[in-house]
Amino acid sequence: MPDEFHQHEALHTCHVIGDTFNTHVTESVYVKDNPELEELCDKAQNAIFQVYQAIGAKEG
Numbered sequence: 001m002p003d004e005f006h007q008h009e010a011l012h013t014c015h016v017i018g019d020t021f022n023t024h025v026t027e028s029v030y031v032k033d034n035p036e037l038e039e040l041c042d043k044a045q046n047a048i049f050q051v052y053q054a055i056g057a058k059e060g
Contacts, residue, residue, distance in 0.1 A: 011055045021045065
């Protein structure tokens with residue numbers, strides 16, 4: 001049965017994925033030079049942030 005440890009792991013992993021995506025994709029020179037890609041990356045970052053918030057708000 002999932003417990004608070006599983007919640008913490010999911011929260012931490014979501015944070016790592018979001019940070020990695022931001023650092024290596026959203027902030028890349030190529031994406032920054034392509035507004036349509038930058039917009040998609042912003043949407044993806046927002047979705048990851050929403051998942052992070054939802055995981056953190058759940059009662060373990």
